[in-house]
Structure formats: C-alpha cells, structure tokens
Amino acid sequence: MELSKNFEPQAIDDKWYKHWLDKQYFKSVPDSREAYTIVMPPPNVTGVLHMGHALNNTIQDILIRRARMEGKNTCWIPGTDHASIATEAKVVAMLRERGIIKSSLTREEFLAYAWEWKEKYGGIILQQLKKLGCSLDWDRTAFTMDKDYYASVVKIFIDLFNKGLIYRGKRMVNWDPVSLTALSDEEVIFKDVDSKLYYVNYLLTDGRPGITVATTRPETILGDVAICVSPADERYSSLIGKEVIVPIINRKIPIIADDYVTADFGTGALKITPAHDKNDHTIGLKHKLKAIDTLDLSGKFTAAELEEDHPGEQVLSYEGMDRFALRKKITEDIATLGQLEKIEEYKGQVGTSERTGAVIESKLSMQWFIDMQAFMKKNPQSLSAVMDDSIRFHPAKAKNTYNHWLENIKDWCISRQLWWGQRIPAWYDTAGNIYVSETEMEAREQAIKRNSAFAENSVLRQDEDVLDTWFSSWLWPMEVFKGISNPGNEDVKYYYPTTTLVTGQDIIFFWVARMVMAGYEYSSVAPFRDVYFTGMVRDKQGRKMSKQLGNSPDLLGLIDHYGADATRFGVMIASPAGNDILFDESSLEQGRNFNNKLWNALKLLKMWEGRQAASATASAEGEHDLFAIRWFRQRLNQVGCEVADLMLQFRLSEALKVIYSLIWDDFCSWYLEWAKPGFEQPIDQLIYQTTVDFFSELMLLLHPFMPFITEEIYHQLEERDDDICNKQIITYNGMEKDLLATGDLLKAAVTSLRDARNKQQLKPKEQIVLHVQAENENTYKTIEHLLVKQVNASSLNYTREAVAGSIGIVMGKDKFYIETTSPFDSSAQKENLVKELNHLQSFLIAIEKKLGNQQFLQNAKPDVLMMEQKKKSDAEVKIKLIGETLLTL
RNA sequence: GGGAGUUUAGCUCAGUUGGUUUAGAGCAUCUGCCUUACAAGCAGAGGGUCACAGGUUCGACUCCUGUAACUCCCA
Numbered sequence: 023m024e025l026s027k028n029f030e031p032q033a034i035d036d037k038w039y040k041h042w043l044d045k046q047y048f049k050s051v052p053d054s055r056e057a058y059t060i061v062m063p064p065p066n067v068t069g070v071l072h073m074g075h076a077l078n079n080t081i082q083d084i085l086i087r088r089a090r091m092e093g094k095n096t097c098w099i100p101g102t103d104h105a106s107i108a109t110e111a112k113v114v115a116m117l118r119e120r121g122i123i124k125s126s127l128t129r130e131e132f133l134a135y136a137w138e139w140k141e142k143y144g145g146i147i148l149q150q151l152k153k154l155g156c157s158l159d160w161d162r163t164a165f166t167m168d169k170d171y172y173a174s175v176v177k178i179f180i181d182l183f184n185k186g187l188i189y190r191g192k193r194m195v196n197w198d199p200v201s202l203t204a205l206s207d208e209e210v211i212f213k214d215v216d217s218k219l220y221y222v223n224y225l226l227t228d229g230r231p232g233i234t235v236a237t238t239r240p241e242t243i244l245g246d247v248a249i250c251v252s253p254a255d256e257r258y259s260s261l262i263g264k265e266v267i268v269p270i271i272n273r274k275i276p277i278i279a280d281d282y283v284t285a286d287f288g289t290g291a292l293k294i295t296p297a298h299d300k301n302d303h304t305i306g307l308k309h310k311l312k313a314i315d316t317l318d319l320s321g322k323f324t325a326a327e328l329e330e331d332h333p334g335e336q337v338l339s340y341e342g343m344d345r346f347a348l349r350k351k352i353t354e355d356i357a358t359l360g361q362l363e364k365i366e367e368y369k370g371q372v373g374t375s376e377r378t379g380a381v382i383e384s385k386l387s388m389q390w391f392i393d394m395q396a397f398m399k400k401n402p403q404s405l406s407a408v409m410d411d412s413i414r415f416h417p418a419k420a421k422n423t424y425n426h427w428l429e430n431i432k433d434w435c436i437s438r439q440l441w442w443g444q445r446i447p448a449w450y451d452t453a454g455n456i457y458v459s460e461t462e463m464e465a466r467e468q469a470i471k472r473n474s475a476f477a478e479n480s481v482l483r484q485d486e487d488v489l490d491t492w493f494s495s496w497l498w499p500m501e502v503f504k505g506i507s508n509p510g511n512e513d514v515k516y517y518y519p520t521t522t523l524v525t526g527q528d529i530i531f532f533w534v535a536r537m538v539m540a541g542y543e544y545s546s547v548a549p550f551r552d553v554y555f556t557g558m559v560r561d562k563q564g565r566k567m568s569k570q571l572g573n574s575p576d577l578l579g580l581i582d583h584y585g586a587d588a589t590r591f592g593v594m595i596a597s598p599a600g601n602d603i604l605f606d607e608s609s610l611e612q613g614r615n616f617n618n619k620l621w622n623a624l625k626l627l628k629m630w631e632g633r634q635a636a637s638a639t640a641s642a643e644g645e646h647d648l649f650a651i652r653w654f655r656q657r658l659n660q661v662g663c664e665v666a667d668l669m670l671q672f673r674l675s676e677a678l679k680v681i682y683s684l685i686w687d688d689f690c691s692w693y694l695e696w697a698k699p700g701f702e703q704p705i706d707q708l709i710y711q712t713t714v715d716f717f718s719e720l721m722l723l724l725h726p727f728m729p730f731i732t733e734e735i736y737h738q739l740e741e742r743d744d745d746i747c748n749k750q751i752i753t754y755n756g757m758e759k760d761l762l763a764t765g766d767l768l769k770a771a772v773t774s775l776r777d778a779r780n781k782q783q784l785k786p787k788e789q790i791v792l793h794v795q796a797e798n799e800n801t802y803k804t805i806e807h808l809l810v811k812q813v814n815a816s817s818l819n820y821t822r823e824a825v826a827g828s829i830g831i832v833m834g835k836d837k838f839y840i841e842t843t844s845p846f847d848s849s850a851q852k853e854n855l856v857k858e859l860n861h862l863q864s865f866l867i868a869i870e871k872k873l874g875n876q877q878f879l880q881n882a883k884p885d886v887l888m889m890e891q892k893k894k895s896d897a898e899v900k901i902k903l904i905g906e907t908l909l910t911l
Numbered sequence: 912g913g914g915a916g917u918u919u920a921g922c923u924c925a926g927u928u929g930g931u932u933u934a935g936a937g938c939a940u941c942u943g944c945c946u947u948a949c950a951a952g953c954a955g956a957g958g959g960u961c962a963c964a965g966g967u968u969c970g971a972c973u974c975c976u977g978u979a980a981c982u983c984c985c986a
Contacts, residue, residue, distance in 0.1 A: 027949090207985090301986095419915080423983085426914065602982085617951095773954090781956095872970080881970085893931090896932065
C-alpha cells in the first residue's frame with residue numbers, strides 16, 4: 023500500500039479509537055493483577071472541553087496507558103459533577119430566554135427543566151474526550167446526582183449531623199446577590215479594584231463636628247451602630263464613650279475603643295456596621311452591639327429593620343435602590359448636609375462570586391456548617407498524611423499551601439439557596455425544632471418520640487436548600503465504586519484507595535483536602551497515593567484563558583487541524599508538573615512535525631522492506647553495520663531506564679522530551695543513516711528486521727503520549743495480531759557504557775569533520791581522504807566504516823604525525839587531517855584553533871591555581887582531586903596537539 | 912496586611928545531598944544545502960558574568976542574609 027506523503031491523523035485516529043473500544047481494552051473488572059486506578063476530576067455536567075481539561079486528561083491518559091502497558095489492571099473512571107450553582111445559573115438563564123422566571127415555577131417544575139437540560143447538554147465533554155484518545159472505562163461513567171450517589175450524600179450528611187460535626191446557625195456568610203445563595207469562603211475570589219475612600223464627618227450630639235471616618239462603603243451608613251478607634255490613639259481618647267449622630271438617619275451611636283483598629287488607616291476611626299462586614303460583626307459581638315441589616319437578598323436597600331429609628335421620607339425614598347446606586351445617592355446626600363469632607367482614590371479589594379462574578383455581600387444568615395476544628399481533631403491524618411508523604415504531592419511545594427490552609431481551617435458553609443443539588447435532609451416543625459433523617463416519615467417518627475407536643479397530623483417542612491457541590495464531590499473516589507451506598511462491595515475493595523489523582527492546584531482546598539478528609543472519616547485510609555497538580559493553562563502572554571479575552575483556543579478545532587497526537591504532544595512538551603503552561607500553538611506544530619518525522623521513517627523502512635537481501639551477505643560488509651545495531655540497542659536500554667525513572671517521579675514532560683530526542687536524533691539522524699544501505703543497494707535482512715524491532719520498541723515507549731500514530735505504525739511495520747495499546751512494555755536494565763561512549767565518539771567525529779568541511783566550503787559530493795591520529799586506534803577500527811560513509815571519505819588512514827598540506831582538526835585528544843584536491847583557506851581553521859587554545863590555556867591556569875591551593879588539597883574529596891588532575895593532564899595534551907597543528911598551518 | 916513560590920540563552924524550561932572538563936535541552940535565530948524517508952526537512956553555527964548586593968566555604972547556579980521584580984494563596 024502506498025503511504026501518504028505526510029501523516030494524516032483524521033481517519034487513523036477514529037479507526038483506532040473504535041478498535042480499542044471494540045476490543046474492550048479500557049474496560050476493567052477486578053482480577054488478580056495489581057489495580058491502577060484514577061478517578062477523573064468530574065467536569066461540570068454542562069462543560070465543554072477546554073485547554074485545562076486537555077492538559078489534565080492527557081496526563082491521566084498517559085499514566086493510565088503506561089500502567090496498562092506495565093501489566094496493571096487499569097481503571098480510569100469518567101464522570102461529571104452536577105455543579106449546583108453553575109448549572110442552576112445556566113438553567114435559569116435558559117428559562118429566562120424562553121420567558122420563564124424561576125420564581126414562577128415550583129421546585130419540581132424547575133428540577134424537571136434542569137434534568138431536561140442535563141440530558142440534552144450534559145456530558146458533551148465526555149464525548150469530546152474520546153477525540154483526545156482518553157482510555158476511560160466508559161461503562162463506569164458516574165454522575166454526582168445519580169440515584170445512589172444522591173442517597174450517599176444524604177447519608178453522609180445525616181451521619182455527620184448525628185456525630186455532632188454538622189450544625190445550623192446564624193453566621194456571617196458570603197452572600198451572592200445575583201444567584202441569591204450563600205457561598206463558601208473558597209468560592210469567593212478577591213479582586214483588585216479602583217475604589218474610593220469617602221471621608222464622612224459624624225457630628226456630636228450637641229451639633230459640633232465630632233469624628234471623621236474613612237469608609238469605602240457609605241451605602242451601609244444607615245446600618246452603623248458604633249464608631250471604633252484604637253485605644254492607643256491619643257487623638258480620640260477624649261471622645262471615647264461619647265456619642266455621635268449617624269447622618270441621614272440621625273441615630274445616636276457610641277464611640278468605642280478596640281485594638282482591632284489601627285490608627286494609621288484612613289482617619290483612625292472606623293464605622294461599625296455588624297450586618298455588612300465580617301470584622302465589624304466580630305467587634306459587634308464583642309461589644310454587644312446590634313446588627314442592623316439594610317440590604318435585602320439581592321443587594322437592594324430595605325428599611326425593614328430601621329423601624330426603631332423612625333426613618334423619614336428621605337430614607338424611605340431609598341427603598342429598593344441597588345447598593346451601587348445607593349452608594350452614589352447617599353454620598354450626594356451626605357455632601358448636601360456638608361458632612362462629606364473629601365473623597366480619595368483608593369486601591370482596594372473586593373470579594374466576587376467565583377461563578378457569577380457578583381460582588382459578594384457579607385450577610386448574616388441561617389446556614390448549615392461543618393465544624394472543621396472538630397472534624398480535624400477526629401481525623402488528624404488528613405494533614406499528617408500529606409506532611410509525612412503517605413500521600414505524595416507532585417510538586418511537593420504544594421504541601422506548604424495545604425498545610426497553611428488546614429492549620430487555619432474555618433467552618434465550612436455547606437448549604438446553598440438553590441434547587442439543583444442534594445436537598446438537605448432536615449425537617450422543621452412549626453416550633454422550629456430540627457429533625458434530620460432520610461425521609462419525612464423518619465423525621466415524623468423522631469418528632470413524635472422527642473416532642474410530646476408533636477401530633478400525628480402536625481406540619482413538617484423540609485429545608486428548602488441544597489448542599490454545596492463539593493459536599494458531594496468529596497465522596498467521589500469512594501462513591502464511584504459505590505463505597506458509600508454499598509460498602510464493602512467487590513469493586514470498592516479492589517479499586518479503592520485509588521492510585522493517582524491528577525488535578526489543578528486551584529482546587530486543592532475545594533476538593534483535594536476534602537477528599538482526604540472524607541477518605542479518613544469514611545474509609546480510614548487516604549483516597550489516593552499520589553496527587554499530581556497541573557498548573558494553569560495560560561496564553562502565550564501569560565494571561566489566564568478566559569471567554570472575555572477570547573484567548574482560549576477551540577480545542578476540537580485544534581484536534582481537527584493537528585490531530586490528537588500532535589495536540590497531546592504540544593500540551594505535554596511544555597508542562598512540567600505544577601508549573602503554569604503558556605500555551606502556544608507552535609508547540610502543536612512541533613507535535614505535527616514529529617508525526618511526520620515518524621511517518622517518513624516508516625516510509626523509509628517500507629522502501630527497504632521490498633529490497634532485502636539474504637543475510638548471508640552480512641559477512642565482511644555486514645560486520646561493520648552491526649556496530650549501529652549494538653549501539654542503538656544500548657541507547658534504547660539507556661532511555662528505557664530513564665523514562666521508567668522519570669515516569670515514577672511524574673516528570674512526564676521530561677520523559678516525552680527524552681523519547682522525542684531518542685527517536686528524532688538517535689534513531690532517525692544517526693541510526694538510520696548508519697544502517698542505510700548504499701545507493702540502490704539491497705538491505706541486509708537481519709539489519710532490516712532488527713530495525714523494524716527497534717522502531718516497534720520506540721513506538722511502545724511513545725505510545726502513552728501519542729497513542730494513535732504509534733498504534734498505526736506498529737501495525738504498518740508488520741502484520742500483527744496484537745495491539746500496542748495493551749502490549750506489555752519492555753523492562754530495561756543495564757547498559758554497556760563503552761559502546762555508548764564509542765557511539766558518542768563517532769557522532770563527535772562526524773560532527774567536527776562536517777563542521778570543518780562546512781568551514782572550508784567543501785561541496786557535500788566532494789570526496790576527501792581522511793587521516794586519523796588517534797589516542798586509541800582500536801576504538802576507531804569498529805566505527806571507521808561508518809565514519810568514512812558519513813563524511814564522504816574515499817579512504818581512511820591512521821597516522822602518528824601531522825599530515826602536510828592537509829586541513830588539521832583537533833577533537834579532544836584525537837586529530838584528523840582532511841586531504842582534498844580543492845584549494846583551501848587555513849585562516850578560518852587557524853582562528854578557531856587559536857580561540858580554542860586561549861580557552862584551554864585560561865582553563866589550565868584556573869586548574870593549576872586550584873591544585874596549588876593547600877586548603878583545596880587538604881579538604882577536597884579524593885575523587886574530586888583525581889578529577890581535577892585528569893582535567894589538568896587532558897588540557898595539557900590538547901594544548902600540545904593544537905600547538906603542533908598550528909605549526910603545520 | 913500575612914504566607915508561599917519564582918527569577919538560568921530571544922522564548923519555555925532542566926540542572927537530584929556544594930566539586931563531572933570555567934552551565935544543558937527544545938523552540939526561535941544565523942549560515943550552507945531540494946544529498947537516493949522527510950524543505951513540516953538535512954548539515955552546521957552563534958548566543959548566558961545563572962535577577963541584584965553581601966556572607967559562609969579551599970570551592971556557590973546550588974547553602975545563608977538582605978534588596979528588587981513577578982506569580983499564586985489567604986485575610
């Protein structure tokens with residue numbers, strides 16, 4: 023069959039993916055082999071594939087494919103996350119487009135729409151992963167809202183509640199006024215903003231100017247309950263205990279002192295608004311101050327809590343005004359009163375919602391929390407396992423981040439005011455008593471047992487809220503094997519704990535830490551052994567990929583254009599563990615070029631295939647070519663060992679680099695040239711077959727990184743019944759250093775002779791006579807045939823002295839002389855040698871100085887000393903050689 | 912404001928307990944080649960006082976201190 027000029031991935035990719043599926047290579051069932059398990063970080067159910075996923079899943083696929091080829095029973099679980107807030111936001115937006123407002127729907131109606139949406143758009147991303155070649159066990163695809171999964175989440179909530187680790191309380195939470203829900207601390211993203219600092223004067227009760235406060239949020243002024251200063255601040259000491267009047271609302275509030283305030287920010291006086299700021303809330307509690315909330319759930323002004331102040335018309339006119347409009351309006355009104363001293367530009371930070379981008383309000387609200395202090399006390403291994411490397415982080419520096427977070431852990435707000443998700447299994451009676459149980463029936467039984475006033479027909483109302491998405495995903499490694507819903511089943515016993523987790527550093531707290539916690543609480547072991555953190559994918563200029571910037575490439579488009587293998591190569595070649603990768607399409611081009619290189623090597627072999635000669639001719643001539651074979655065998659061993667070692671250390675990018683260079687440089691540029699028969703000559707059968715075997719072995723090494731082309735070439739090389747996909751990789755050990763050194767000598771000789779030819783502008787076709795003055799002639803005997811061939815020499819002679827009228831080249835401790843019929847100019851040659859000589863002489867001086875240093879001689883280790891002495895003698899030999907050569911020029 | 916990390920060739924990065932011929936790779940650049948698989952290629956070459964300033968040491972890219980810039984995390 024005629025092979026195409028270049029590698030054409032499209033048809034080949036699909037063909038092999040289908041073949042692998044047909045052969046069920048990705049399907050795993052427990053057996054006697056060692057398991058290698060990865061659970062995919064479940065992407066949002068409505069997600070589409072982007073660069074981050076490509077990187078993440080390529081890495082997982084490489085690990086899984088390598089493990090499969092090492093004889094492990096590999097199981098890679100695909101799945102999606104219901105992503106309550108993100109998905110609900112999308113469904114709400116979709117409904118709005120169709121003219122439906124969420125509040126007009128019942129919970130059941132809304133959920134019906136949500137499920138419809140999920141069925142239609144959910145899991146597109148999983149289909150897209152097939153394009154990338156991901157070898158996932160599709161039969162095990164999981165979803166965090168599957169029936170069993172849902173039940174497990176509820177079960178865990180009840181269990182933690184019964185253990186006293188979950189409580190309900192009115193606390194300051196992060197409130198998203200757009201999606202109308204509480205958020206955990208981790209879901210709040212702090213952003214730098216240009217804001218303003220407003221200086222407002224609060225008058226004393228007698229009408230005299232009292233104290234000036236700097237605030238970034240004048241709109242909350244109507245909720246002020248105190249002014250706080252530092253007790254050490256002498257400017258204000260006389261004012262402490264006095265009262266001032268809040269502008270507009272005319273409320274009298276005290277001036278108090280607290281160490282929390284630092285004298286050098288703003289004016290040194292802080293307004294205390296406990297309903298709208300976390301720190302103010304803390305101070306409020308300490309000083310027993312009331313919290314007056316002046317914003318409703320969507321961040322609009324409400325006077326509902328201001329009744330005691332008998333608000334006037336002005337205040338009532340603010341009703342329903344958005345917080346940002348209100349800020350402007352109140353500022354104007356304070357200015358009108360003459361109490362606005364000045365406005366300064368200020369660079370501050372605001373918290374925004376990770377999902378909606380809305381500016382977060384701190385808000386007092388009744389929510390469910392996990393008591394993390396108590397939880398950690400019960401499961402201290404959650405921290406220690408990472409610190410003592412029972413769970414290994416790659417890169418290890420992520421341990422610091424992990425440690426810092428866990429040491430300062432805060433309670434986890436797990437309730438969300440949403441409908442899409444696992445509904446909180448708590449029921450309330452009319453008296454407000456709480457009953458936590460799986461069903462209303464059980465809640466009712468509890469109520470009757472605990473509460474004599476509760477009658478058969480009394481009303482029970484289930485909590486309206488759902489649980490934080492991460493409260494379900496922290497069970498992922500266990501529940502994908504039904505470890506919670508069906509504890510102790512065969513799958514969970516075999517596959518759990520999983521082997522490796524591959525995920526982004528950005529969700530180390532959200533997800534990794536919590537999985538570890540859940541792992542210890544519910545299985546007494548860590549859920550995984552190694553965690554590989556990928557960096558963030560950025561664009562060429564180092565910017566984050568975002569929809570707004572429009573700098574995230576269309577991944578499927580790239581795969582169509584370059585092929586899956588080139589895409590995987592491009593993503594991997596530039597991504598050391600834990601470092602951000604700067605995505606540049608040119609690395610995909612490099613991948614595509616690599617494909618072509620492989621393809622052309624295949625074409626060369628196919629050409630040879632039809633031109634084989636019986637191996638009997640491998641007598642005198644063939645002998646020489648055996649060096650190429652013996653040498654490349656050693657290079658394969660060497661790189662095979664290196665790759666195995668790098669894979670163990672999760673240095674995947676480097677592993678790919680050494681394989682790339684082995685194939686491109688050693689195999690294509692050197693080995694194939696050495697093995698190549700003369701023009702239109704047949705190839706020795708033995709050499710041909712060995713070359714096919716080498717190429718196959720290379721494909722085996724490369725397969726985890728570039729699965730499609732390697733499978734194709736593996737089958738193109740020979741008719742075969744097996745597939746590379748589940749073939750066992752060769753275990754490499756040991757190598758012959760002498761052979762490798764001789765190979766290096768040959769390469770160096772060829773390179774320096776070619777360089778000399780270049781510098782003398784000898785045409786490639788022009789033959790030369792080569793004279794070798796070698797320290798060790800025998801080494802050259804095994805390679806002289808190849809040397810002659812590669813530098814286009816008509817003959818090679820050994821000599822003990824300089825050859826007059828030739829071009830002299832010094833390579834290490836050996837010398838070459840090129841005899842040529844064309845005239846040559848020795849000046850360039852001379853210049854080079856002088857440069858080299860200068861270099862060596864200063865090098866020698868440095869070494870002699872070192873060796874003349876008594877303290878060095880006393881302190882240095884013997885082998886270091888010996889090395890220095892060898893350097894010295896080597897340099898002396900070389901200097902002598904160059905000196906002699908210069909004399910002949 | 913607190914913490915962590917980074918700074919090595921034009922770019923992206925290696926450099927594993929301080930000594931391995933006065934720092935390596937890929938990409939990019941330059942020179943010469945359509946040489947019987949490959950111009951998406953081949954053969955060569957050039958390019959770095961290892962951010963800066965001190966210190967420890969016989970010896971520092973490597974260890975310590977400080978400074979600067981950038982990145983991330985937390986408040």
